[in-house]
Amino acid sequence: MERVDNLAHERETAQFDVEAMKIVWAGSKHELDVSDRMARLVASDPVFHKDNRTMLARKELFKTTLKKAAHAWKRINELHLTEEEASKMRFFIDEPAYTDLHWGMFVPAIKGQGTEEQQQKWLPLAYKMQIIGCYAQTELGHGSNVQGLETTATFDPNTDEFIIHSPTLTSSKWWPGGLGKVSTHAVVYARLITEGKDYGIHGFIVQLRSLDDHSPLPGITVGDIGNKFGSGAYNTMDNGVLQFDHVRIPRDQLLMRLSQVTREGKYVQSDVPRQLLYSTMVYVRQTIVADASRALSRAACIATRYSAVRRQFGSQDGGPESAVINYKTQQNRLFPLIASAYAFRFVGEWLKSLYTDVTQRLQANDFSTLAEAHACTAGLKSLTTSFTADGIEECRKLCGGHGYLSSSGLPELFAVYIPACTYEGDNIVLLLQVARFLMKTVSQLTTGKKPVGTTAYMGNIEHLMQCRCTVNTADDWLNPSAIQEAFEARAVRMAVNCAQNVSKAPSQEEGFLNLSADLVEAAIAHCQLIVVTKFIEKVQQDIMGNGVKEQLQILCNIYALNLLHKHLGDFLVTGSITPKQGALVSEQLRSLYSKLRPNVVTLVDAFNYTDHYLGSVLGRYDGNVYPALYEQAWKDPLNESAVPEGYAEYIRPVLKQQLRLARL
Amino acid sequence: MERVDNLAHERETAQFDVEAMKIVWAGSKHELDVSDRMARLVASDPVFHKDNRTMLARKELFKTTLKKAAHAWKRINELHLTEEEASKMRFFIDEPAYTDLHWGMFVPAIKGQGTEEQQQKWLPLAYKMQIIGCYAQTELGHGSNVQGLETTATFDPNTDEFIIHSPTLTSSKWWPGGLGKVSTHAVVYARLITEGKDYGIHGFIVQLRSLDDHSPLPGITVGDIGNKFGSGAYNTMDNGVLQFDHVRIPRDQLLMRLSQVTREGKYVQSDVPRQLLYSTMVYVRQTIVADASRALSRAACIATRYSAVRRQFGSQDGGPESAVINYKTQQNRLFPLIASAYAFRFVGEWLKSLYTDVTQRLQANDFSTLAEAHACTAGLKSLTTSFTADGIEECRKLCGGHGYLSSSGLPELFAVYIPACTYEGDNIVLLLQVARFLMKTVSQLTTGKKPVGTTAYMGNIEHLMQCRCTVNTADDWLNPSAIQEAFEARAVRMAVNCAQNVSKAPSQEEGFLNLSADLVEAAIAHCQLIVVTKFIEKVQQDIMGNGVKEQLQILCNIYALNLLHKHLGDFLVTGSITPKQGALVSEQLRSLYSKLRPNVVTLVDAFNYTDHYLGSVLGRYDGNVYPALYEQAWKDPLNESAVPEGYAEYIRPVLKQQLRLARL
Ligand SMILES: Cc1cc2nc3c(=O)[nH]c(=O)nc-3n(C[C@H](O)[C@H](O)[C@H](O)COP(=O)(O)OP(=O)(O)OC[C@H]3O[C@@H](n4cnc5c(N)ncnc54)[C@H](O)[C@@H]3O)c2cc1C
Numbered sequence A, B: 001m002e003r004v005d006n007l008a009h010e011r012e013t014a015q016f017d018v019e020a021m022k023i024v025w026a027g028s029k030h031e032l033d034v035s036d037r038m039a040r041l042v043a044s045d046p047v048f049h050k051d052n053r054t055m056l057a058r059k060e061l062f063k064t065t066l067k068k069a070a071h072a073w074k075r076i077n078e079l080h081l082t083e084e085e086a087s088k089m090r091f092f093i094d095e096p097a098y099t100d101l102h103w104g105m106f107v108p109a110i111k112g113q114g115t116e117e118q119q120q121k122w123l124p125l126a127y128k129m130q131i132i133g134c135y136a137q138t139e140l141g142h143g144s145n146v147q148g149l150e151t152t153a154t155f156d157p158n159t160d161e162f163i164i165h166s167p168t169l170t171s172s173k174w175w176p177g178g179l180g181k182v183s184t185h186a187v188v189y190a191r192l193i194t195e196g197k198d199y200g201i202h203g204f205i206v207q208l209r210s211l212d213d214h215s216p217l218p219g220i221t222v223g224d225i226g227n228k229f230g231s232g233a234y235n236t237m238d239n240g241v242l243q244f245d246h247v248r249i250p251r252d253q254l255l256m257r258l259s260q261v262t263r264e265g266k267y268v269q270s271d272v273p274r275q276l277l278y279s280t281m282v283y284v285r286q287t288i289v290a291d292a293s294r295a296l297s298r299a300a301c302i303a304t305r306y307s308a309v310r311r312q313f314g315s316q317d318g319g320p321e322s323a324v325i326n327y328k329t330q331q332n333r334l335f336p337l338i339a340s341a342y343a344f345r346f347v348g349e350w351l352k353s354l355y356t357d358v359t360q361r362l363q364a365n366d367f368s369t370l371a372e373a374h375a376c377t378a379g380l381k382s383l384t385t386s387f388t389a390d391g392i393e394e395c396r397k398l399c400g401g402h403g404y405l406s407s408s409g410l411p412e413l414f415a416v417y418i419p420a421c422t423y424e425g426d427n428i429v430l431l432l433q434v435a436r437f438l439m440k441t442v443s444q445l446t447t448g449k450k451p452v453g454t455t456a457y458m459g460n461i462e463h464l465m466q467c468r469c470t471v472n473t474a475d476d477w478l479n480p481s482a483i484q485e486a487f488e489a490r491a492v493r494m495a496v497n498c499a500q501n502v503s504k505a506p507s508q509e510e511g512f513l514n515l516s517a518d519l520v521e522a523a524i525a526h527c528q529l530i531v532v533t534k535f536i537e538k539v540q541q542d543i544m545g546n547g548v549k550e551q552l553q554i555l556c557n558i559y560a561l562n563l564l565h566k567h568l569g570d571f572l573v574t575g576s577i578t579p580k581q582g583a584l585v586s587e588q589l590r591s592l593y594s595k596l597r598p599n600v601v602t603l604v605d606a607f608n609y610t611d612h613y614l615g616s617v618l619g620r621y622d623g624n625v626y627p628a629l630y631e632q633a634w635k636d637p638l639n640e641s642a643v644p645e646g647y648a649e650y651i652r653p654v655l656k657q658q659l660r661l662a663r664l
């Protein structure tokens, strides 16, 4: 294929230093370097090629994943990669695999819930992958409601063992990644029963498969739960089903950091505070927010580059047609997605620092910010993943027909991404948790309890309930404090409004249930405010590089004003802005889009994604889209022969009117 | 599996006659009967089973589609099915196939654009499927902009032939369904060039493959364009690529109803009005709206039944947990989708009558309503398909984790549905067409030209620009004229507002391009008004059956008020309603959801879909979900052996620390 940069003219118009922006996006020069090295390492290794992934049948697909995982582990050891490097490497391999759960859930569960002794026993085995573990919580009948899980772990004092059992069909473990075909062990969540009493859900380390020949141990039924959304995508993962028929495990395989069962069967709580568990949740959700920014930026990168290549209409006097990226509707759909990717990147970065802060406080027995941090991460997980899922699909639509081809990379990206809206907490269930926290915060305002962290603005309630937005011209909307105040007023007024309506109901709980649709909207308003605030704060920091800050400023304004426009009803109903001011938002957005236009291709270059990672013929760095589409097409198995299999049996008899005789 | 109706209790609470509702949904008793018969015929025939579709590799999948198509044709002939029956049968087979394009595009193109003589020659061959045709318009480089197509058809007077040629890579035909592997013929759109002059795009009948052995004819390169979104889904279709190297066809294979080329090479327009072409477009888009209501109703049926089965949280004193359908957030997401399915059904029914009306007028040389009908169908195609695509994905999310399994049916339904947003006109491009029509209509209001059809309300502009909504209580929102007027005021005010802003630009065209994002919103407002109006009109008709009208009334209100709430910003900015009235909308919606709740399962039963057609373990009529999920899982090829393929090469060496020696 010819080596030309079809996007060179786009790159020439950029008004900022792309190398400096790459550092801002990566987080630091060091992180950029590590990412860059790992991305290239993966891209240059033929074992990690992935362009035929959507064409493989399940078994073949799964086998290539096993191969990639083994090869990655081999390379990690050979090259003595650090943990940071290894995790980046796995990220760029870009394929869900059992290792995600082993490193991301199994190991952290033991670290978080195991005693020192248990950690010493199990972690070295896990670190060397002498055992492979998964996280078996969800059951066929229960996901969101963890307290409803049915698997039992009954202590038998005669043998000093727990008996793990699946009493019903719906108690079958269902969904755990890595469980179906690979894991030798699992952290299994089950109802702890001892001395006839049910103490609720606890985690247990259970061996599932023989370490000799990998066959399931006696009493264990285990398998894969079958095909999932899309081709390729998450089908590389062996999400599994698991049933226990009175499986016995030693007592010391109950994870005992928080509570123990004595040799006699007495249930004892340790003095370690239960709140510690939350910090793991904050950690995991923080990584999910980071993943959201990566998935959205990837989709936006593909759609942006292709929109700059794709020409349609607008030719004058036989000259070239207009690139579709010049159409205002295309900009209005695409540019807020680029801005959101940046917004999520920065709120993710901030969440990481929040996690550090929370952990330090916990170690000092300070629980004062935990509930707020928990609500905040739950809300941001929900907000960013829902938006990203929709955003990827919008990027696909922005590519017209060609976005529907697997070779565009977008169908698989969507299919593999969307479960993020469901796992680690269904997004609506999470927003309801945020709403509960907001209602509590509002009710405590009168008691003088000061709201902390991301709810601190609520302390300013008197001002926010009656302030009036002072925007007079479209340019006034470039003022960060005008934006911030409008978002704060909207959030606080929606929350207060809900609280008032809830309090009219016969009981608080009834009111909450009845108004939950409104409460979800109030929670969203609060979470959007957080993202807007963190973006504004980011832009107010010192930022190196020619023109970098100016671009981030534009992106920040696009992010906020686009949200304002999309949720205009909220802002108007609460009187946070006037209809006139709402109209000025649209005007300012048009002007911001024009300012961003010469920079967009370079702004997505700053993500520094390799063509291997993007995995999209439409998103190629060089914009040389059409020959690539054409070449890729011919690789389809259907093109192995000019006349398709089945012609003689099913096409010819139709054409020749010989169907009556045909045996079908 | 046990035969119990887990949803019997839901069906008992219905307050209307489901059999009567089935007739309303189907359109008539006759249509219900035909549908019912065909659905059962398909469901009971093992050749049409489809539950392993998402597990098949492309070649195998494609072969089963060929088999189904041949078998269907055989059965159609054996049973002497009518056209209506045959088309219903194809619908319930529920698998995109080359026959869709043959019957849906190739035959109509010849009917619409061929002369009497051409029809007599080609149609009998096509009706008997002695030739199989496709519709080859889109190229690698051009979709939306049909005028930009590059394929040439140059007349050669020496041989009385057209020379069809692909001068560039981007001129390759790309996307036509049925082209890749099956079609023997195509209607090819190409630039007609004669006597050195380019007369623009015309349709030609071109033979592609030998009728003897199916091999591509000389000069023709043809193949499949490769894997598309999802597994199963649209991959049953051979969307194709096609290049011509100076392929010669007889002159009389130019479709000549509208224009001809004489033996000498003179280009001559016939006296048949070009507008006739529009009527085909109206027809095709009308069927797309009908399809939208079917796809959305199918997804809503699955999500509704499963939501009534799925229990999570809310258990009191160890009693059963609450079905998730009782949560207001679930209702707020799901019930408007059910209402929209009904809304689209009725607007589709109305569009069918519009098509008949337009056709009759055209035959009488009356073109007065054509432009309006064209804009209206373009807008409704866009509105209903975009909403349905999002709605299917929302239904999937409403099913929590299990919605992500292929066996839920929702992933495939989404993947197969979404191209409807792109083909037959990209949805944004279509809305821009509607917006252009609206701007024209507004500008003509002052000239006294009366707006017709769905824009007639604009004639009432003076009232609508200044009227005030009189709603005072939540119940006032049950008044159809209050709803209607609010939607009319919003639509007209948005259109007028856009027109004013456009007129401020240096040129009308520049203004239009610059404001196109706002214009799209105005177009959407107009289209939503049409759907609301037609639903209100439907409910005002005589409707048979106990309680049926009452349910439709509730659905109609939910449809309209949910839209009002979602687009509250529009209504408030235009002053069509006040913030207070906006808050009353939410209140009324809550009450409407409670009224609908006892009827929802029966309302989706009224679609009369067989379990075969639904293709979803979650949507089963009997609600017996869990055993079905469990059973289906074990059918995955990965479960053929307990220890997976690849264990020896890729898992064991990891566990046994023997990777260094392993050859990967
Ligand atoms: C790809 C994937 C990977 C996974 N990996 C793992 C894993 O490794 N280990 C593991 O243990 N699990 C795993 N899971 C399971 C996952 O954690 C659950 O699917 C998730 O918690 C959602 O629960 P659910 O499926 O029961 O949804 P449900 O709770 O049944 O949700 C169904 C619907 O009910 C609504 N709903 C539920 N409760 C309420 C309420 N109180 N109020 C209002 N609405 C409500 C939801 O919003 C949703 O619309 C995975 C799931 C997926 C899809």
Ligand SMILES: Cc1cc2nc3c(=O)[nH]c(=O)nc-3n(C[C@H](O)[C@H](O)[C@H](O)COP(=O)(O)OP(=O)(O)OC[C@H]3O[C@@H](n4cnc5c(N)ncnc54)[C@H](O)[C@@H]3O)c2cc1C
Pocket (backbone or CB within 6 Å): A310, A312, A313, A324, A327, A328, A329, A330, A397, A398, A399, A400, A401, A402, A404, B101, B135, B136, B137, B138, B141, B142, B143, B144, B145, B174, B175, B176, B177, B234, B239, B419, B422, B423, B424, B425, B426, B427, B428, B429, B432
């Ligand atoms: C499954 C499937 C089946 C198909 N079957 C057939 C078939 O049988 N025969 C056939 O001939 N074709 C077929 N097509 C092609 C289909 O008709 C085109 O994909 C469609 O017309 C869209 O054109 P495009 O792909 O060129 O999109 P583009 O026009 O390239 O769209 C890209 C982006 O540009 C935007 N855009 C384009 N023009 C403008 C404008 N003027 N103003 C603002 N924005 C604009 C669009 O909104 C979109 O976001 C099929 C396509 C698919 C996906």
